[in-house]
Amino acid sequence: MGIGEDFLFRLHGAxxxxxxxxxxxxxxxxxxxxxxxxxxxxxxxxxxxxxRVPVGTLPxxxxxxxxxxxxxxxxxxxxxxxxxxxxxxxxxxxxxxxxNLGLPAFGSPAPADYRSDLELLDPKTETFDEVKKLxxxxxxxxxxGRQRQLRQMIRVFDWTAERVTPLPLYHLGGSDTSDAFxxxxxxxxxxxxxxxxxxxGVKGLAFMYGRLLAVKDIPPNxxxxxxxxRDAGFRTKELTNLRSRDVAAYFASLEESLPRQTMEAxxxxxxxxxxxxxxRASVGMPPNAVARLLPSQDHRVTIGNYGPGTRLPLGKxxxxxxxxxxxxxxxxxxxNPATPFFLLLEEAAVLLxxxxxxxxxxxxxxxxLRAFNVGITLAAQDFAAALPKPLARTLLLNARxxxxxxxxxxxxxxxxxxxxxxxxxxxxxxxKAALVREIQNLPPRxxxxxxxxxxxxxFVTLDMPDPAPAAGMTDAELLAIFDREILPASTVPLAxxxxxxxxxxxETVGAPPSAGKTPAxxxxxxxxxxxxxxxxxxx
Amino acid sequence: xxRAILRVLGLGLLYLLASPVFLVLGIRRLQKLQxxxxxxxxxxxxxxxxxxxxxxxxxxxxxxxxxxxxxxxLRCSACGQTTKTIDCASCQASIRVW
Numbered sequence: 001m002g003i004g005e006d007f008l009f010r011l012h013g014a015x016x017x018x019x020x021x022x023x024x025x026x027x028x029x030x031x032x033x034x035x036x037x038x039x040x041x042x043x044x045x046x047x048x049x050x051x052r053v054p055v056g057t058l059p060x061x062x063x064x065x066x067x068x069x070x071x072x073x074x075x076x077x078x079x080x081x082x083x084x085x086x087x088x089x090x091x092x093x094x095x096x097x098x099x100n101l102g103l104p105a106f107g108s109p110a111p112a113d114y115r116s117d118l119e120l121l122d123p124k125t126e127t128f129d130e131v132k133k134l135x136x137x138x139x140x141x142x143x144x145g146r147q148r149q150l151r152q153m154i155r156v157f158d159w160t161a162e163r164v165t166p167l168p169l170y171h172l173g174g175s176d177t178s179d180a181f182x183x184x185x186x187x188x189x190x191x192x193x194x195x196x197x198x199x200x201g202v203k204g205l206a207f208m209y210g211r212l213l214a215v216k217d218i219p220p221n222x223x224x225x226x227x228x229x230r231d232a233g234f235r236t237k238e239l240t241n242l243r244s245r246d247v248a249a250y251f252a253s254l255e256e257s258l259p260r261q262t263m264e265a266x267x268x269x270x271x272x273x274x275x276x277x278x279x280r281a282s283v284g285m286p287p288n289a290v291a292r293l294l295p296s297q298d299h300r301v302t303i304g305n306y307g308p309g310t311r312l313p314l315g316k317x318x319x320x321x322x323x324x325x326x327x328x329x330x331x332x333x334x335x336n337p338a339t340p341f342f343l344l345l346e347e348a349a350v351l352l353x354x355x356x357x358x359x360x361x362x363x364x365x366x367x368x369l370r371a372f373n374v375g376i377t378l379a380a381q382d383f384a385a386a387l388p389k390p391l392a393r394t395l396l397l398n399a400r401x402x403x404x405x406x407x408x409x410x411x412x413x414x415x416x417x418x419x420x421x422x423x424x425x426x427x428x429x430x431x432k433a434a435l436v437r438e439i440q441n442l443p444p445r446x447x448x449x450x451x452x453x454x455x456x457x458x459f460v461t462l463d464m465p466d467p468a469p470a471a472g473m474t475d476a477e478l479l480a481i482f483d484r485e486i487l488p489a490s491t492v493p494l495a496x497x498x499x500x501x502x503x504x505x506x507e508t509v510g511a512p513p514s515a516g517k518t519p520a521x522x523x524x525x526x527x528x529x530x531x532x533x534x535x536x537x538x539x
Numbered sequence: 540x541x542r543a544i545l546r547v548l549g550l551g552l553l554y555l556l557a558s559p560v561f562l563v564l565g566i567r568r569l570q571k572l573q574x575x576x577x578x579x580x581x582x583x584x585x586x587x588x589x590x591x592x593x594x595x596x597x598x599x600x601x602x603x604x605x606x607x608x609x610x611x612x613l614r615c616s617a618c619g620q621t622t623k624t625i626d627c628a629s630c631q632a633s634i635r636v637w
Binding site: 004011013015016017019021022512 | 572575576582597598609611612614621
C-alpha cells in the first residue's frame, strides 16, 4: 500500500469507526464482548440442542449439562483414589440406562427415541458391583414391563463359581475378520497374560492351531487338542475339506515338521489355561450351544467384571478383558454410526499397562472410531505415568475433554490456562502454581472440566447416593436381586456349560486313541535336533 | 571522467523519454486516490449494478488475518491488508471502490 492510501485511510479512519459503531444496537455497545473460549458461553449457545447430558453443577449452582458434541466424544477422567471418578462414571451409566428406558435422568428428560450402546470394562470389580446395585435398585421399583426391558437391556460379562458368560474366542461369526487376524490377536493376548515362556516353535504352533479353531468354528478344548496331535487318523479326518488350504497343509505334515516336544509344550499351555473351571466353561462352550442357550437380545448396556478375585488370578482376569477389548475393536468399525457407542474403561491404566498388545489397536481405535460415533472414556488414577508414552500421547491427542479430579501430574494440563481462570491472583507463574495446588487438593466430587479449545471450568459432579439405603435394603440383598433377575439373561450355569462341553467332546472327539498308537514325532536327526527338542521340553 | 558524464547524460535522457509514462501513471494514481478519498469521505459506494448504497463502515472481518472490528471494510487495522472491492449487500455483485 502506498503512502497516499495510507494517508487517506488515516484521515478517514476515525470517521469510518464512528459510522460503523453507529450501526451497533445501543444495548450491545455497552456489553462486554463474549470470550470465544468461554465454555459456559458455548454451552449457553448450545442450550437448544436435543442432547444435554447432565454432568454436575457449576459453582453458582446452575446445572452443568454437555451437548453431544462434547459428551459423546472421547474423554479422559483422572483422579486419585476416592476423588469421585467412579461416581461420575456411575452417573453416566445411570443416565444412559434411564434414557434408554425413556425415563428422565437427574432432571433431564430422555431425548425422543433415544438409543445408545454402552460397555463398561472394570478390572477392579468395585464399579461393576456398584452398577449391579444401581440396576437392582432400579429393577425393584420398576413395573413388570420395565423389568423385562431391563433384563433385555443389560448384558453381563462375569465369571463366578456358579455362572459364566460364554466368550467364544475363535468364533468369527460371519464377520470379515480373517482367521489369521483373530488367531494372531488371541495369541498376543494369551502370551502377554501368561507367566509361561512361549518359544518361537510353540508360538508358531499356537498361531496355526488358533487359525484351525477359527476355520472350523470350534472352541479350545484339551481333549480335542490331545487327540488331534496324538492321533494321525483323527487329524486327517478333521482336516478333510478344511476351508483353509495352508492350515490343512501345515497340520497334514505336522509329524515331519514339528518336534514332539513342541506339541507337548503347547498342550501343557492349553491345559494350564483351561484348568480354571470358569475359563474352561466360558471359552470352551461350542458356539452353537451358546446361540441356543443365550439367544441374541437387544443388549444396550454391557458391564464386564474383569477384576481378580478368589476364582481367577490378576493375569487371567485381565486376559478376559483384553479378549473382550479385541472383540470390541473388531466389531465397532462395522456398527451403525447412527447410534452412539460409549466404551468406559475403568482403571484404564491398570488394564492397558498390562496389555501391551492392545496399545496399537487402542491407539488406532481412538483415532478412527470417532467416525463410527464411538466415544471412549478412560478413567485412571495416574494416566500419563502408568501408560506407555506413545499410547498416552495418542489418547491425549484424541480426547475431546478431560475431567481432572484431585490429581498431581495431570494438573499441569490446565495450568497454562491459569491466567483466564477467575479468582486467581498474582503473576502468571503464581497463578499457575496456585491452580496446580488447587487441583492437587480438590475435595471429592470437585473437578475441572477441560474441553479442548475452551477455558477449564470447575464443577461438582452429580450426587450419586448409595442405592441400598434408598431402596431400604442391604448391599448384599441388592446384589442377590441382580444375580437372580438380570444375570441369567447373559450367563450360563457352570454345570450346564460343563455338560455342553462334555456332549461336544463326546460327539467330536469320541474315544481317545489307544496308548500304543501315540505318534512319537520326528526322530532327532542329530545332536542339534536333540538339543532343540530338549529346549522345547524345558519350556 | 568522460565516461561518468556520459552515464549521467544517458540517465537523464532515459528519464526524459520516460517522463510522459510517469506522468500518465501519476495522473492515474491520483485519480485512484481521489476515488478512494471520495468513497471514504462519503462513507458509502453505490453499486453500479443495482444502485444499492453500500456503507463502507461496518463490522468488518479481515479476509487474511480474521481480525474483526467496527471500521471501514477497505483496510484491516491489524495486519494492514487493503481491499479494492467489496460485495454489494443487495445483489452480491463485486464493486470496485478505487
